[in-house]
Amino acid sequence: MSDNNRVIIFDTTLRDGEQSPGASMTRDEKLRIARQLEKMRVDVIEAGFAIASQGDFEAVKAIADTVRNSTICSLSRALDKDIDRAGEALRNANSGRIHTFIATSPIHMKYKLQMQPDQVVEQAVKAVARARNLMDDVEFSLEDASRSEFDFMCRIIEQVIDAGARTINIPDTVGYAVPQEFAATIARLIANIPNADKAIFSVHCHNDLGLAVANSLAAVSAGARQVECTVNGLGERAGNASLEEVVMAIRTRHDTLGVTTNIDSTQIVPASKLVSSVTGFPVQPNKAIVGANAFAHESGIHQDGMLKHRETYEIMTAESVGWHANRMVMGKHSGRNAFRTRLEELGTSVASEAELNDAFARFKDLADKKHEIFDEDLMALVSDTRASA
Ligand code: KIV
Ligand code: ZN
Numbered sequence: 001m002s003d004n005n006r007v008i009i010f011d012t013t014l015r016d017g018e019q020s021p022g023a024s025m026t027r028d029e030k031l032r033i034a035r036q037l038e039k040m041r042v043d044v045i046e047a048g049f050a051i052a053s054q055g056d057f058e059a060v061k062a063i064a065d066t067v068r069n070s071t072i073c074s075l076s077r078a079l080d081k082d083i084d085r086a087g088e089a090l091r092n093a094n095s096g097r098i099h100t101f102i103a104t105s106p107i108h109m110k111y112k113l114q115m116q117p118d119q120v121v122e123q124a125v126k127a128v129a130r131a132r133n134l135m136d137d138v139e140f141s142l143e144d145a146s147r148s149e150f151d152f153m154c155r156i157i158e159q160v161i162d163a164g165a166r167t168i169n170i171p172d173t174v175g176y177a178v179p180q181e182f183a184a185t186i187a188r189l190i191a192n193i194p195n196a197d198k199a200i201f202s203v204h205c206h207n208d209l210g211l212a213v214a215n216s217l218a219a220v221s222a223g224a225r226q227v228e229c230t231v232n233g234l235g236e237r238a239g240n241a242s243l244e245e246v247v248m249a250i251r252t253r254h255d256t257l258g259v260t261t262n263i264d265s266t267q268i269v270p271a272s273k274l275v276s277s278v279t280g281f282p283v284q285p286n287k288a289i290v291g292a293n294a295f296a297h298e299s300g301i302h303q304d305g306m307l308k309h310r311e312t313y314e315i316m317t318a319e320s321v322g323w324h325a326n327r328m329v330m331g332k333h334s335g336r337n338a339f340r341t342r343l344e345e346l347g348t349s350v351a352s353e354a355e356l357n358d359a360f361a362r363f364k365d366l367a368d369k370k371h372e373i374f375d376e377d378l379m380a381l382v383s384d385t386r387a388s389a
Contacts, residue, residue, distance in 0.1 A: 009043050013232075014034065014045065017279075025278055034047060043070060072090060097139055141171055186201060205240065212239070243263075272289075298334065301335070303334055328341075334373075343359075348379055
């Protein structure tokens with residue numbers, strides 16, 4: 001990666017996203033999503049965990065065989081059999097990556113792995129070296145990094161970089177980090193590890209405290225140049241950092257963050273709708289960027305402002321993320337100006353100010369009884385006004 005200000009977008013919807021209870025996907029569904037991710041110009045697609053099942057192996061393989069413009073990655077534990085299976089699934093990839101990981105926090109090493117720290121370092125180095133024999137592009141993750149000891153992380157990272165890892169991922173596996181502290185850790189790691197310049201630092205944040213996007217952006221400010229994320233923020237438990245939020249924050253606040261991505265943002269809403277329909281996980285209406293209300297304006301003051309100048313209440317356009325247009329929701333808070341504009345858009349403009357006032361009064365009456373007023377309601381309301389004139 002030559003451009004030091006470009007953030008690599010690593011999408012793990014098909015791996016961590018699929019770990020959401022109830023979100024499992026078939027091979028063909030994964031392939032459809034992978035094609036959409038490629039169209040969106042995602043840099044790295046984590047297609048699955050090849051050793052997890054025959055189905056996952058086939059999905060990773062089908063994606064590696066088909067998708068040409070994104071790097072295709074498979075997860076593997078730091079075990080020979082996992083790494084070999086990942087390498088096999090990725091054999092035909094135009095650009096493939098093996099992503100191997102081991103836990104580094106005291107709690108995981110003691111209770112889950114039941115291993116001494118020295119053994120963990122040894123296994124990590126061995127895994128990276130084996131993966132490098134199969135593929136040039138190897139990523140290493142320190143699972144539960146945000147609860148790991150700083151000096152131990154420095155030690156293991158220095159050694160896996162020497163063994164050939166080119167991306168070092170610092171996951172906030174349990175969503176425990178807070179932005180300032182996480183950013184400070186990333187900056188200290190980069191400053192203290194002697195061979196840090198040989199690798200790209202990545203982050204992978206979970207959303208247990210609702211801080212996954214904030215932590216990812218803080219890490220970017222501290223020097224991370226890969227963000228792992230998922231469409232609609234899907235993922236284990238409360239999910240992962242949401243791709244659409246990370247990408248649009250980087251785009252919209254370029255003035256402050258100073259970095260870019262290669263994502264075609266107009267493909268975001270189509271990707272969100274596809275992932276939602278495949279997994280059956282609805283997108284909440286007020287979800288940033290991709291929720292149905294993300295660009296809807298209901299209150300009279302907001303609608304009036306929008307009609308005068310879009311930037312009064314919008315920091316990005318609906319079109320820039322793939323919506324067809326912003327939506328003025330006609331409801332009880334809507335004002336006269338929005339009402340008149342919508343009638344004009346519907347080709348049913350009123351004959352006089354008196355008729356407009358009458359129709360507007362009827363509209364407010366109706367809006368008190370109904371949540372949302374549709375175009376058909378407005379048309380009916382105008383003909384009633386005319387009939388009674
Ligand atoms: O959350 C996590 O730590 C992970 C790793 C396997 C990267 O998903
Ligand atoms: Zn994860």
